[in-house]
Amino acid sequence: MSFRRLLLVLSFLAVFAMALRISSDSDTWWHLRTGAQILQTGQVPQTDSYSHTRAGAAWLYPSAAWLSQIQMAALFATFGFAGLNLWVAALVTLAFGFVYAAMPRGGLFVRGALLVLAAASSAVYWAARPYLWSFVFSALTLWLLEAARRGQVRRLLWLPLVMLLWANSHPGFIVGFILLGVYALALSIEWLRTPARPAFAELWRRHGWLVAAAAAGMLLAVCLNPAGLRMLRYPFDTVGMDVLRSYIQEWQSPNFHEARIWPYAALFALSLLAMQYAPTRPSAYDVLLLGVLGALSLLAGRNIALFSLAAPLVLSRYLPEGLLCAEQRLDTHSPPTRPQALLNGLLLLLALAALAAKATLTLPAEANWRALRSQLPLGAVAYLQSAPPRGAMFNSYNWGGYLLWALPGTPVFADGRTDLYGDAVLSEWLAIATAEPGWQSKLAQRQVQTVLLEPSWALSKLLPTAGWQLLYEDEHTRLFERQ
16 A cells, blocks of 8 residues: 555544544434334324424424434434444545545645544534534535536536435535525626626626526425425524524534634634735635635534535645645655555554444443433433323423433423424523523423423422422432422
């Protein structure tokens, strides 16, 4: 194996190794439950049947994620946690494969380094959830747009097909329209600021009709899902919720005091510095791409992943020439000598051995349950499985997804399906959990007989003095029943 090929393999092995981890989070479970229901019934649910606060209400999310949810359910049913964790690692690696192919400049050294930095930056986003397909399709869209900018404009006509899969895999398909909008706006700006710009008819003949056809095809593709035209409004309904920004962490601005955010900060700073000191004026496309996705990443931490996909493209375009020349001197194309080939093979074997060692820590079911023990109410659920709750339950928001999977006969009060509950139910949940005045009447109106909550909430501390019996308690969980 040549050193060039070794570098390429090691870069992607590093990305795969970073993504191969215990990836289940609080929302994984309701996706598994929904996917299992779709596989069992052959139908995509259109209304909620998992909660008692929104039972029978219209629920659009499965119509835009059913492809992902049946993948997750089938993998988990067949391979358990190992299937989910490998699924996450494979999708992350696929996304960065598109990023690597789209980077316009740089050799294996530079591209590999940028790839690893971008992967470390986006790692805050990875989990066993359908939004990983938005991660992949965003990278694929960027790759197609980069090809269009290099003259292969007809690649834009692949975007409707991408959108057809996207709109049935995750509701984040709005990102595809944002990226195409950046491309179209940059094309118009570059045309306007060209001194001897061609006639507008020429611009339309070369680019405009393709952009318009791609946009129209993408709009049509969004409607080709079980919810039909209703899916067009979904992203706007979700983003407009106030509770997302006030309570749910992934929708809040990133906290730069956290060490896991530092790779993103480094990638952001390097991208700005490269554009600032570039020998040529940055293109409108790069300024808009970095500006729009950078602003979105500062508004909500979940958008860091989108920025991490686009930043390597911009950064590689404006790398210092001295760095590229130095890389060219190191990047030899001559075949390796036998000792070099043996050494490269040994390094590859060591990397594979390290990956295998990590797999032994992340793939076994025991290791996953051990890691999730502090995040999920496993003991309380075991208690409720033997003694089902009487009446309705008020539960932790963070545990709702797991509860509707582990206790399928017990409707939850709330879970991670924010699009379903909206501001009204989630604000009510927060008022009860924080024991705001009137919490007793709210529980009574909902006919709640059982409360399962973390000890840190004010409600957990007040219930013993308000006529509620403690049924189960551990370090992370409190389970109460109305006397």
